[in-house]
Amino acid sequence: MAAKSVIRVGTMACGLSVTVVAGALLAPGATAVPSVVAESSKSATAVSASTPTIRKLRKTKRVKIAGGHRTDSRDNGRPVKLIAAALNVPTAVFRDAFARVTPTADGSDPDSSQAQANKEILLQTLAPYGVTNARLDEVSNYYRYFGASGVKWQQTKAKARAKVRRGKIVGFTIQRAGAGYSSNPRIKVAGFPKLKVKAKVAYGTDLATNGRVVRLRVVGGSY
Incomplete structure (x- = not known):
C-alpha cells in the first residue's frame, strides 16, 4: 500500500x-x-468533493400586507382609534367627545363658526387629559378623512419578508413597520395560501409611527 x-x-x-x-x-x-x-x-x-461547499438552508418569501383600515361603525369612517392614540386619551373618551359635535350634512368641512363650536365641545372633554387647542388641530388635520370622496387619512404601507426553512415559516422580518393602520391588516405569504398569519398593530403619540405593524405570527392554517 x-x-x-x-x-x-x-x-x-x-x-x-x-x-x-x-x-x-x-x-x-x-x-x-x-x-x-x-x-x-x-x-x-x-x-465531500461531490457536495457544494455553500448550501442555502434558508430563504425568504414576500409578505402581502393589505387592508388594516377598518373603523368602528359608530365613527362614520373616521380613524378614531388613531386620533385618540395620538392625543394620548382613551378611545372611548374621544368617541364620546366627538359624538357631541355637529358634522356637516354632506361630509364637507364646516364653516369657521361651526368648526370653532365643535372644537370647544371637544376640548371640554379632552382638555383635562392635557390636550391643547394646537395639538387637537395638528392631529385632526393629519387624520382628516374625506368621507364623500372616499379619500382616507395619511398612511405608510408596511413591508415584510417571511423566513422559510425546510418548507416551514420560521419567522418574519418587518422591513418597514408603516403607520396609519386603524385595525389589523390582512397578511398573506407568497407560496403559502392556506397559512393564517396575524399582525399586531401598535399605537402611540408619534404621528409618524402611530398605527404601525410591530409583530407577525403564524396562528393556524396549513402548509
Whole structure:
C-alpha cells in the first residue's frame, strides 16, 4: 500500500488553507478523487468533493400586507382609534367627545363658526387629559378623512419578508413597520395560501409611527 502524502495547494482569500490527501491504494485504471479539507485557525471541517461547499438552508418569501383600515361603525369612517392614540386619551373618551359635535350634512368641512363650536365641545372633554387647542388641530388635520370622496387619512404601507426553512415559516422580518393602520391588516405569504398569519398593530403619540405593524405570527392554517 502506498503511503499517503499531503500536498499543500494554497491559501484561500478567506484565510482557509486547502490541502489534498493523495496516495491511497487504487484499483487498476481507477482515478483518484482527492479529499478537500478546509482548515481554519479554530477547526477543520471535511467537505465531500461531490457536495457544494455553500448550501442555502434558508430563504425568504414576500409578505402581502393589505387592508388594516377598518373603523368602528359608530365613527362614520373616521380613524378614531388613531386620533385618540395620538392625543394620548382613551378611545372611548374621544368617541364620546366627538359624538357631541355637529358634522356637516354632506361630509364637507364646516364653516369657521361651526368648526370653532365643535372644537370647544371637544376640548371640554379632552382638555383635562392635557390636550391643547394646537395639538387637537395638528392631529385632526393629519387624520382628516374625506368621507364623500372616499379619500382616507395619511398612511405608510408596511413591508415584510417571511423566513422559510425546510418548507416551514420560521419567522418574519418587518422591513418597514408603516403607520396609519386603524385595525389589523390582512397578511398573506407568497407560496403559502392556506397559512393564517396575524399582525399586531401598535399605537402611540408619534404621528409618524402611530398605527404601525410591530409583530407577525403564524396562528393556524396549513402548509
